[in-house]
Amino acid sequence: MSLRLGFDVDGVLADFRSAFRAAARECLGHALAEDVDGAKPAPLTQGDVGKVWTHIARTPNWWLKVAAHEPSEIARLYTLARAARWEVFFLTKRPASAGDPVQFQTQWWLELQGFYLPAVLTVPGSRGELANAMRLDLVVDDQIVNCAEVIAAGPTRTLLMLRDPNPTLEAHATERGIGVVSSLTEALPAIERLQEALPMRIGKPLRLVDWFLKKPEEPLPLNPRVNRPLP
Secondary structure: OOOEEEEEOEOOOEOHHHHHHHHHHHHHHHHHOOOOOOOOOOOOOHHHHHHHHHHHHHOOOHHHHOOEOOHHHHHHHHHHHHHHOOEEEEEEOOOOOOOOOHHHHHHHHHHHOOOOOOEEEEOOOOHHHHHHHOOOOEEEEOOHHHHHHHHHHOOOEEEEEOOOOOHHHHHHHHHOOOEEEOOHHHHHHHHHHHHHHHHHHOOOOOOHHHHHOOOOOOOOOOOOOOOOOOO
C-alpha cells in the first residue's frame, strides 16, 4: 500500500520567515535594523506588514527567492517517494506576486531543490476538506490550526512541523493526536514507519507511536530531465 502525502510549503520546506524579514528590510529600510548590542528588532506594525506584502506582490517571481530549510532533505523526499511509490502533493496558500502564477513558481522552486514534476495545489479553503477529499494518509504542516482542521475532517493523520522549541504547543498537539517533529530530517523516517505500519493495521486504529518503530528497481531514471527515452 503506497501513501498519499500532503506537505505544506512555507514553514515546512521553505524558510518563509527569513525571506519575509529580508523583504521587510528592502522596503522598510532602517525600521528593521538591529541595535548595536544585537537586540532583536521591534515587531512590525500592521501597516508595515501591509507594505511588505505590497512589495512582495510587485516583485516578479518573488517566491523563487525563498530559501529552503533543508534542500538536501527535499531531494531525499523525492528519492523516497519514487522508491516507495508515494503520491506527494504540495499545499500552499501563497498570495500572488508579479511574474508567473504562484503554482508555477512553487513547482519551479521544488524542482530546483531536487523534487521533479511536483504536484502543487493552491489551497484557498480548508486543509481538512482538501485532505479528506483527496484521501490523504498524512499531512505535514507548521500550523497547529491546519493540523487540527485535517484530523477533524476525516481519517488523515498529521505531523506538526515545530522548528522552534515550544513545549506548550507540542503538548497541545500531542494531546490531540497530532505528531510533532522539528525538521524534515526527523519527519521522513516517521513517514517510512507509517508506510510499514499501515499494512499491519488494516481495520485497526494506528497510534502515533507506531510511526517510530524500528525500521526493519526503479523503472525510470530518478531525474526525468536527463536521459529521456528516445521517441
